[in-house]
Amino acid sequence: MLFLYNTSLWLYALLLRLVAPFVPKAAQWTNGRHGLLQQIEHALRHENGPRAWFHCASLGEFEQGRPLLEAFRQQHPQYKIVLTFFSPSGYEIRKSWPGADYIFYLPLDTASSARAFLDAVQPELTVFVKYEFWYHFLTELHRRRVATICVSAIFRPEQAFFKPWGGLFRQILGRFTHIFTQNEASAELLRQIGVTQVSTAGDTRFDTVVAMAAAPPKPLPLLAAFVADGAPVLVVGSSWPEDITMLTPAIRALAPAALRVLVAPHELHESGFQQVEALLPGQVVRYSRATAETVGTARVLLIDSIGLLRELYRYGTLGYVGGAFGKGLHNTLEAAVFGLPLLFGPNYQKFQEARDLVQLGGADAVKDAEELETALKFLVYNPEQRLPIVAKNRTYVLTHAGATARIMAALP
Template structure:
C-alpha cells in the first residue's frame, strides 16, 4: 500500500506540472514548490526561538485553525509560528497574514522531503487542522517524538481509515499524540479501530465566527448606503455559476422591487462576474465601481473584492450559501452567527453544522430553482416568520463555541511547552 501511496503522489505532482501551462492553480502549486526546501532552510537559518508548526490544507482549514493560532500566539508570545498550506487557494490568500511568523507551501510528502523539512523547521509542536494526513511527515514526526495533534477532525464510516485495506491510513492516525474531533460520532469511530488518544472538542470555526460577530463592524459606506432603504437584503456567499443559475429566476422576480442582493462569488473570474450582471441588466453594480451615492440605485451589488464576506452578513436579512449545487457547501456559520435564515443546495450532508441548522429549522436545502424561489418568497414576504429563525441560529452558533479553549487547556497540561 505504501508503494501505491508514493506512486500516487508522484503521479499527482507530474499531472500538475503537465497542466501548469493551462491551469492557473496547477501553475501556482508547481511554482510555489520550486526550490521550496532551500528557501525554508535559508529563511529559518538564523531563527533561534522555539517553533510551532500549524498545517492547513487550504483556506477553509485555515479558518478552522485561525482561532487556535491566535490563542496560541497570545499564550506563548515567545514562540514562532510556522504555517503551511497544501493548496494555492490557501497560501495565495493567506501568505501575508500577520498572525504567523513564517508561511510556506508544504513540500510534497516524500520521506526525503519530510526529513529535510523537519530538519529546517525543528518544531516543538505540530498541529494539523481537520484534514490532510501525510504518511511520511507523520511517520517522521512520530519517530522524532514531536507532539503532534489534529484538531477539528471529522470522520465518516466510508473513509479509508475504516476499511479492511486501510492499514496504512490507520497507521497515520496512530502517529498523532492526540486527535480532537468535532463530534462524538467521530470519536467513537476512532475508538473502534483502536485510536484511544482522542477526545471531542468541537469545531474551532464556531469560535472564529463568534469573535467576528462580537468585533466592531468595519466602516463600509457603500454597503451602508446600499441597504439604507430598509428593504430585505439577501447575501449570496461563495457562489459558483451553478448557484447563480439556480438563483436567477428568483432574483429576476424579487430583486427589482422586494429585495436587495449582495453577491460574493467564490472565485472572481470575469465570466462569472458577467453571469451575475446578466441577471438584471443595468441593475447590477460592481462593488469596485460603486460609491455611497451610486450604490442605492442598484438592486444587486456584486462584490468583486476579496475579504469582505464576513462583513457582508452583518448587512443581511437572509443568506444563501453557495457550493451545494456542486462539490460541497461553503461556510454557513459566518451567516448563521448573525441569525440569517439560510438557503443552500442539496449537497450538504458532509457538513455537520449544515445538517444541524436544517434539523433545527434555521436553514432549508433546496433541490432546484423552483424550490429556491418558493422558499425565498416565503421568507421575504413573511418577516414575522423570520424572527424565531434569527434567534435560533444565533443561539445554536454561540452554544457550540469553546473548542479552542478546550484544546489550549490540553496543550497547557499535556505538552512540554
C-alpha cells in the first residue's frame, strides 16, 4: 500500500508538471515548489527560538485555523510560526499574511522531503487543520516525538480510514498526538478503529465568523448605494456557473423592484462574468466599473474583486451559497452568522453545519431551478417568515463557538 501511495503522489506531481503550461493553478503549484526546500532552509538558518508549524490545505482550511493561529500567537509570542499550504488558492492569497513569521508551500510528501523540511523547521509543535493526512510528514514527526495535533477534523464512514483495505490510512491517524474533532460522531468513528487519542472540541470556523461579525464593518460606499432603496438583497456567495444557471429563472421571475442581487463568484474568470451578464442582459454592473449612480439603478452587482464576500453578507437579506450543484457546498457560516435565511443545492451532506441548518429550518436545500424559484419567491414575498429564521441562524452560530478556547486549553 505504501508503494501505491508513493507512486500516486509521484504521478500526481508529474501530471501537474505536464499540464502546467496550460493550467495556471498547476503552474503555480509546480513553480512554487521549485527549489522550495533550499528556500526554507535558507530562511530559517539563523532563526532562534521555538517554532510552531501550522499546515492548511487551502484557503478554507486557513480560515478554519485562523482563530487558533491568532490565539496561539497571542498566548505564546516567543514562538516563531511557520505556516504552510498545499494548494495555490491558499498560498497565493495568504502568502503575505502578517500573523505568521514564515509562509511556504508544503513540499511533496516524500520521505526525503519530510526529513529535509523538518530538519529546517525543527518545530516543537505541529498543527494540521481539518484535512491533509500526509504519511511521510506525520511518520517523521512521530519519530522525532514532535507534538502533532489535528484540529477541526471531521470523519465519515465512507472514508478510506474505515475500509478493510485502509490499514495505511489508519496508521497515519495513529501518528497524531491528539485529534480534535468537530463532532462526537467523528470521534466515535475513530475510537472504533482503535484511534483513541481523540476528543470533541467543535469547529473553529464558528469562532472565525463570530469574530468577523463583531468587527467594525469596512466602509464600502458602493455597496451602501446599491442597497439604499431598501429592497431585499440576495447575496450569492462562492457561485459557480451551474449555480448561476439555476438562479437565473428565479431572478427573472421576480420584479426588479422586489429583489436586488449581489453575486460573488468563487473564481474570478472573465468567462464567468460574461455568463452572468449574458443571462441577465442589461441588469448587471461589475463592481470594478461601478459608480454610485450606476449601482443605484442596477439589478445585479457582480463582485469581480477578491476579499469582499464576508462583508457582502452584512448587506444581505437572503443568502445563496454556491457549490452544492457541483462538487460540494462552500462556507454557509459566513452568511448564517448574520442571520440570513439560506438556500443552496443538493450536494451538502458532507457538511455538518449545513445539515444542522436545514434541520433547524434556517436553510433550504433545493434540487433544481424550479424548487429554487419557489423557495426564493416565498422568502422575498413573505418577510414575516424571515424573522424567526434570522434568530435561528444567529443563535446556532453563537452557541457553537468556543472550539478555539477548548483546543488552546488542551494543547501540550
